[in-house]
Amino acid sequence: MADLDLKALSPLFYWAGIFIAFFSSFLILGKVKKRTADFVLAVWFLIIGAHLTFFVLFLSEGYMKFSYLIGFEIPFPFMHGPMLYLYILCITGRSPGKKIWLLNCVPVFIIYIMLLQFLLMSPHERVMVYQNKGKGYEMLSQMIKFLMIFSGIFYVGLSLLAIKNYKKKISDQYSNTEKININWSYYLIIGIALIWIAVIIRNDVLIFSLVVLFIVVAAYFGISRVGILDLPVTAEVPDSKRTDRDEETIKYQKNSPGDDVIHSIYEKLISKMEDEKLYKDPDLNLNYVAKLLEVHPNILSQVINSIENKNFYDYINRQRIEEFKRIVILQENQKFTILSLAFESGFNSKTSFNRNFKKYVNCSPSEFMKNQSVHIE
Structure with missing residues (x-):
């Protein structure tokens, strides 16, 4: 049966x-x-x-x-x-x-x-x-x-x-x-x-x-599920329809910029980061930074990879960790929570903050603050 x-x-x-x-x-x-x-x-x-x-x-x-x-x-x-x-x-x-x-x-x-x-x-x-x-x-x-x-x-x-x-x-x-x-x-x-x-x-x-x-x-x-973010797709473009930007991409692919150009762009990047603290923007992306520096995104990516030996994600989040370490020890910030200071540094989630902090500091945020004699929650 x-x-x-x-x-x-x-x-x-x-x-x-x-x-x-x-x-x-x-x-x-x-x-x-x-x-x-x-x-x-x-x-x-x-x-x-x-x-x-x-x-x-x-x-x-x-x-x-x-x-x-x-x-x-x-x-x-x-x-x-x-x-x-x-x-x-x-x-x-x-x-x-x-x-x-x-x-x-x-x-x-x-x-x-x-x-x-x-x-x-x-x-x-x-x-x-x-x-x-x-x-x-x-x-x-x-x-x-x-x-x-x-x-x-x-x-x-x-x-x-x-x-x-x-x-x-x-x-x-x-x-x-x-x-x-x-x-x-x-x-x-x-x-x-x-x-x-x-x-x-x-x-x-x-x-x-x-x-x-x-x-x-x-x-x-x-x-x-909603759609996933689109990324620029490199495709072959007919010669008659190529724009200046396409030509720049092709030029980049064939000829890598020299060391002088790389270091010049890197100095501009450092200056922007120090003066405007771009990393504090949680939605910061490579294309936006490249536009500010007036360079092609691919070139900026190569600059970061060659000098910092990091991709864009790691480079910016390292900046955010350094910012957090700087502001967390300030006396006027003792009244804020760890998470609020993490958000102030540019992170958009507790998970991302904790993961990146352990990656670059080799300890948890609470352990770091204990070593620095900082008492906040």
Whole structure:
């Protein structure tokens, strides 16, 4: 009886997943302000919904009723890796060009070409192959399984690399990164990774059960999370449309500024920091400072990296720590709290302040004040 109930419940569970996939897609497309990432996620949900539909239709020998569809479901697993990667690129501020889109569609087209002979067979002949567990197509079946596993591992790795590169870029661009939280994107990657592990184990029920759970998680984060900050994307610009700024970027990329120029810009940076205390602005970013110094952001980034051996994030937060150390020992500031003085120094969260303080001072703020005989809370 329990087995019967489980068998009856499974299709309902999968149909619920199909409904959530299609409904989530329509919800995302119904958003007033849609970004490229929204369209990618909506299309991905449609693909997942279609994939689950194939699975449910073929469940419990249902392929006999839908024999004309046999084979068309095989390339679907090759779509999820590229969709994950393209979505990660979009939410991390990169807009994939036509070449990237086409390149990531190639694996799916290759699989369809490999299956062409099988797909051109009559539905009855495909059923016979299906019932005989791929007899006559053993080599093709093994090759597709290998490529499927490789695709999963490859795109999970590629997605993790994209997030790693994005985190590096935001550290080069922003002085506070707490509001730019992309940790939730790891849930999507972990979810896909678990599904691919189930693929390796070759347990269809486990695979598609994980897919349903993945849909729920992806739908929640995809709909509820606001967009991530965009970063400047370097792209090829036709010669006829290049601006002075584009020419400056190209010049920078080909010819690094000399030591004299680097030290001159650095002196201007130090002067600005000392005179105007720019680091006290919690929203300070590289582009703004570069504009004040009248230099290209890439050049300013190189100046900081070459002299301070730090990225923009570390450089500014070190300044903030020094400012906090300076003002916390002043007698007139004893009436303020640690957190208020941290905010006064340019930090925008207690977590960021504590993390950076321990990083640069090698002790907690309370330990530092105890050593300085400062008594504030």
